[in-house]
Amino acid sequence: MSEVSIVIREAIPSDAAEILSVNRLLANETDFLSLDKAGMALTVDELAQELGFIYESPNNTLLIAKHDEIIVGLASIKADSDCHLAHAGEVGISIVKAYWGMGLGQALLQELIDWAKSTELIFRLYLTVQVRNTPAIKLYEKFSFKKEGRMEKAFKSRDGAFIDLYLMAYLI
């Protein structure tokens, strides 16, 4: 495994165009990770505005991982503004296939957890992952995420098969 230098930072409005194209790439090359397709329906200007909101939000973040100035991974925490749910952040991580297996998922997850702890607002992190995605499940378990349930047929793969998802969570 060659060593590559990756920069991880919070996304800002001017990242919008590149994030849209990377999202499109990620959607085409894998269905292992559930991307937010709602975000892909936005125009560059709308996403730029959204990135501004996320940047300012106390309980939402979007991190980008860059290699040679190119985005190769995205990681997010999304939480509701509703006071009943604002402490619970949903974790999402997407990595360009050529950058799998280099520890980038681990680096992004660590950054997300550190960020969540720094908020002093988020006390629960949760995510869903396909039951067949063993590498991802192992990664989440390494970071003390526990399986809370199995969601029957919650994901439909591109070949039309229904796949169960694990619901996993980590309490801060």
Add this chain to the structure above:
Amino acid sequence: MSEVSIVIREAIPSDAAEILSVNRLLANETDFLSLDKAGMALTVDELAQELGFIYESPNNTLLIAKHDEIIVGLASIKADSDCHLAHAGEVGISIVKAYWGMGLGQALLQELIDWAKSTELIFRLYLTVQVRNTPAIKLYEKFSFKKEGRMEKAFKSRDGAFIDLYLMAYLI
């Protein structure tokens, strides 16, 4: 128990103003049901537009229950446009307190299930419910919803206590 005549129908754009006020009422009188607070931040015009989208959507619906021309309950199915998730609809039901215990929840849930079956697109219905909300859990179990998991501390009540939620699902 007195018998009241309730009309249930799909919401249309002109219902926006009343839905906003009912939502505000529901948010104040109970935290048993997780309402969608994002919807409450909308203006009447924005919500009217949103209601138009929901009305036209093949896998989203919002039902209103009316008594004497007044909205006394709301019931929704929300699903993603993403092809991986479009078959999974999240159920939400909110009823004005004065109308609890009359079978209105059961009537709304039956309407939602019938609607979901008619779509031939939705194959999974799911919801979250506070573990202490025994009447709601019994209602969902009566309609063959099964507990899939227990989400630790996923809900924060108004007094600041963290409450677990059950994830429940029903496969069509």
